[in-house]
Amino acid sequence: MRRAVLAAAALAAAAGLAGCGAEGTTRPLPVAVVGTLPKATAITKGNPAVGKQLYAQNGCGGCHMFTPAGSNGKVGPDLDHLAADAQKANQGPLDQYTFESIKNPNGYVVPGFKAGVMPDFSSLGDQKIADLVAFLTQKS
Ligand code: HEC
Numbered sequence: 001m002r003r004a005v006l007a008a009a010a011l012a013a014a015a016g017l018a019g020c021g022a023e024g025t026t027r028p029l030p031v032a033v034v035g036t037l038p039k040a041t042a043i044t045k046g047n048p049a050v051g052k053q054l055y056a057q058n059g060c061g062g063c064h065m066f067t068p069a070g071s072n073g074k075v076g077p078d079l080d081h082l083a084a085d086a087q088k089a090n091q092g093p094l095d096q097y098t099f100e101s102i103k104n105p106n107g108y109v110v111p112g113f114k115a116g117v118m119p120d121f122s123s124l125g126d127q128k129i130a131d132l133v134a135f136l137t138q139k140s
Contacts, residue, residue: 009083044130051135054128058121076118077110079136085110098133 014086021095061071066079077085088099091108100107103126105118121129 044126046127046130046132046134046139048131048134050128051131051133054124054132055135058124060132063118068135068138077113084135094137095133098136099129102129103131 027043028066055066055069055071060066061069061073063073063075064077064079065072065074083094086094089097089108089110091097091100097108101110102124103120103122106115106122121132124132
Protein backbone atom coordinates (compact mmCIF):
# COMPACT_ATOMS: atom_id res chain seq x y z
CA MET A 1 0.00 0.00 0.00
CA ARG A 2 2.73 2.41 1.00
CA ARG A 3 4.65 1.47 -2.13
CA ALA A 4 1.67 2.28 -4.27
CA VAL A 5 1.34 5.69 -2.69
CA LEU A 6 5.03 6.39 -3.19
CA ALA A 7 4.89 5.24 -6.80
CA ALA A 8 1.97 7.54 -7.42
CA ALA A 9 3.86 10.44 -5.89
CA ALA A 10 6.92 9.63 -8.00
CA LEU A 11 4.85 9.49 -11.14
CA ALA A 12 3.22 12.79 -10.34
CA ALA A 13 6.62 14.32 -9.64
CA ALA A 14 7.98 12.98 -12.92
CA ALA A 15 5.04 14.39 -14.79
CA GLY A 16 5.64 17.75 -13.15
CA LEU A 17 9.31 17.69 -14.10
CA ALA A 18 8.57 16.71 -17.67
CA GLY A 19 6.26 19.70 -17.84
CA CYS A 20 9.00 22.04 -16.64
CA GLY A 21 11.65 20.65 -18.96
CA ALA A 22 9.58 20.78 -22.12
CA GLU A 23 11.42 23.56 -23.84
CA GLY A 24 9.70 25.24 -26.67
CA THR A 25 6.28 24.71 -25.16
CA THR A 26 4.75 28.09 -24.60
CA ARG A 27 1.31 26.86 -23.64
CA PRO A 28 0.99 26.14 -19.90
CA LEU A 29 0.10 22.51 -19.38
CA PRO A 30 -2.81 21.75 -17.10
CA VAL A 31 -1.61 19.59 -14.25
CA ALA A 32 -4.10 18.11 -11.84
CA VAL A 33 -2.56 17.59 -8.44
CA VAL A 34 -4.49 15.38 -6.08
CA GLY A 35 -3.34 15.31 -2.49
CA THR A 36 -0.06 16.78 -1.33
CA LEU A 37 3.20 16.31 -3.17
CA PRO A 38 6.59 16.59 -1.53
CA LYS A 39 8.01 20.05 -2.07
CA ALA A 40 9.86 19.97 -5.35
CA THR A 41 13.46 20.77 -4.65
CA ALA A 42 16.22 20.19 -7.15
CA ILE A 43 18.27 18.31 -4.62
CA THR A 44 17.33 16.02 -1.75
CA LYS A 45 18.01 17.63 1.61
CA GLY A 46 21.00 16.16 3.37
CA ASN A 47 22.09 15.65 6.93
CA PRO A 48 25.63 16.99 7.51
CA ALA A 49 26.30 14.69 10.50
CA VAL A 50 25.49 11.63 8.40
CA GLY A 51 27.56 13.13 5.60
CA LYS A 52 30.57 13.34 7.86
CA GLN A 53 30.31 9.60 8.58
CA LEU A 54 29.87 8.81 4.90
CA TYR A 55 32.91 10.90 4.08
CA ALA A 56 34.99 8.74 6.43
CA GLN A 57 33.39 5.44 5.36
CA ASN A 58 33.91 6.02 1.65
CA GLY A 59 37.54 7.00 1.85
CA CYS A 60 37.00 10.52 0.53
CA GLY A 61 39.70 11.76 2.90
CA GLY A 62 42.27 9.50 1.25
CA CYS A 63 42.15 11.79 -1.75
CA HIS A 64 40.81 15.06 -0.37
CA MET A 65 41.94 17.60 2.11
CA PHE A 66 38.99 18.87 4.14
CA THR A 67 39.54 20.51 7.51
CA PRO A 68 36.12 19.75 9.08
CA ALA A 69 36.80 16.05 8.45
CA GLY A 70 40.42 16.26 9.55
CA SER A 71 41.52 14.74 6.25
CA ASN A 72 44.55 15.73 4.23
CA GLY A 73 44.53 13.68 1.02
CA LYS A 74 46.34 15.26 -1.90
CA VAL A 75 45.09 13.30 -4.92
CA GLY A 76 41.99 15.44 -5.48
CA PRO A 77 41.21 19.12 -4.97
CA ASP A 78 41.30 20.67 -1.51
CA LEU A 79 37.64 20.66 -0.48
CA ASP A 80 38.22 23.62 1.81
CA HIS A 81 38.18 25.58 -1.47
CA LEU A 82 35.07 23.94 -2.83
CA ALA A 83 32.97 27.10 -2.92
CA ALA A 84 35.63 28.98 -4.91
CA ASP A 85 36.03 26.05 -7.31
CA ALA A 86 32.28 25.85 -7.79
CA GLN A 87 32.21 29.52 -8.69
CA LYS A 88 35.01 29.10 -11.22
CA ALA A 89 33.35 26.02 -12.69
CA ASN A 90 30.16 27.98 -13.31
CA GLN A 91 28.09 24.78 -13.30
CA GLY A 92 25.24 26.02 -11.15
CA PRO A 93 24.83 26.67 -7.43
CA LEU A 94 27.31 25.22 -4.93
CA ASP A 95 25.11 22.40 -3.69
CA GLN A 96 24.23 21.30 -7.19
CA TYR A 97 27.86 21.47 -8.31
CA THR A 98 28.93 19.40 -5.30
CA PHE A 99 26.16 16.87 -5.87
CA GLU A 100 27.18 16.37 -9.50
CA SER A 101 30.88 16.21 -8.57
CA ILE A 102 30.16 13.19 -6.37
CA LYS A 103 27.52 11.50 -8.47
CA ASN A 104 29.24 11.95 -11.82
CA PRO A 105 32.88 12.97 -11.20
CA ASN A 106 33.79 12.95 -14.88
CA GLY A 107 30.92 15.16 -15.96
CA TYR A 108 33.01 18.19 -15.09
CA VAL A 109 36.66 17.75 -14.24
CA VAL A 110 38.30 20.34 -12.03
CA PRO A 111 41.10 22.12 -13.98
CA GLY A 112 44.52 20.72 -13.09
CA PHE A 113 43.11 17.28 -12.25
CA LYS A 114 42.56 14.20 -14.34
CA ALA A 115 39.29 12.51 -15.24
CA GLY A 116 38.82 8.92 -14.17
CA VAL A 117 40.63 9.25 -10.85
CA MET A 118 37.72 9.92 -8.54
CA PRO A 119 35.46 6.86 -8.34
CA ASP A 120 31.84 7.21 -9.40
CA PHE A 121 29.79 7.33 -6.21
CA SER A 122 26.37 7.28 -7.87
CA SER A 123 25.71 3.87 -6.28
CA LEU A 124 25.45 5.61 -2.89
CA GLY A 125 22.09 6.93 -4.01
CA ASP A 126 20.79 10.47 -3.96
CA GLN A 127 20.06 10.64 -0.23
CA LYS A 128 23.57 9.72 0.85
CA ILE A 129 25.08 12.00 -1.77
CA ALA A 130 22.87 14.79 -0.44
CA ASP A 131 24.18 14.06 3.08
CA LEU A 132 27.74 14.40 1.77
CA VAL A 133 26.81 17.64 0.03
CA ALA A 134 25.34 18.99 3.28
CA PHE A 135 28.56 18.13 5.11
CA LEU A 136 30.83 19.61 2.43
CA THR A 137 28.86 22.82 2.00
CA GLN A 138 27.82 23.63 5.56
CA LYS A 139 29.00 26.92 6.93
CA SER A 140 31.00 26.35 10.04
C1 HEC B 1 40.82 8.11 -5.62
C2 HEC B 1 40.76 9.50 -5.20
C3 HEC B 1 39.42 10.13 -4.86
C4 HEC B 1 38.46 9.68 -3.97
C5 HEC B 1 38.46 8.39 -3.15
C6 HEC B 1 37.43 10.70 -3.93
N1 HEC B 1 37.75 11.73 -4.77
FE1 HEC B 1 36.69 13.43 -5.06
N2 HEC B 1 37.98 14.02 -6.52
C7 HEC B 1 39.13 13.35 -6.89
C8 HEC B 1 39.75 14.03 -8.02
C9 HEC B 1 41.05 13.62 -8.73
C10 HEC B 1 38.92 15.14 -8.31
C11 HEC B 1 39.15 16.19 -9.43
C12 HEC B 1 38.76 15.63 -10.78
C13 HEC B 1 37.29 15.59 -11.00
O1 HEC B 1 36.67 16.66 -11.02
O2 HEC B 1 36.75 14.47 -11.16
C14 HEC B 1 37.82 15.11 -7.34
C15 HEC B 1 36.81 16.07 -7.26
C16 HEC B 1 35.87 16.13 -6.25
C17 HEC B 1 34.96 17.22 -6.04
C18 HEC B 1 34.95 18.55 -6.78
C19 HEC B 1 35.97 19.38 -6.01
C20 HEC B 1 36.21 20.80 -6.42
O3 HEC B 1 37.04 21.45 -5.73
O4 HEC B 1 35.62 21.29 -7.37
C21 HEC B 1 34.20 16.89 -4.93
C22 HEC B 1 33.10 17.72 -4.29
C23 HEC B 1 34.62 15.59 -4.49
N3 HEC B 1 35.65 15.15 -5.30
C24 HEC B 1 34.08 14.93 -3.42
C25 HEC B 1 34.42 13.64 -3.04
C26 HEC B 1 33.72 12.86 -2.04
C27 HEC B 1 32.56 13.35 -1.21
C28 HEC B 1 34.33 11.64 -1.98
C29 HEC B 1 33.93 10.43 -1.15
C30 HEC B 1 32.55 9.97 -1.31
C31 HEC B 1 35.43 11.67 -2.93
N4 HEC B 1 35.45 12.89 -3.55
C32 HEC B 1 36.32 10.62 -3.13
C33 HEC B 1 39.63 12.21 -6.29
C34 HEC B 1 38.95 11.42 -5.36
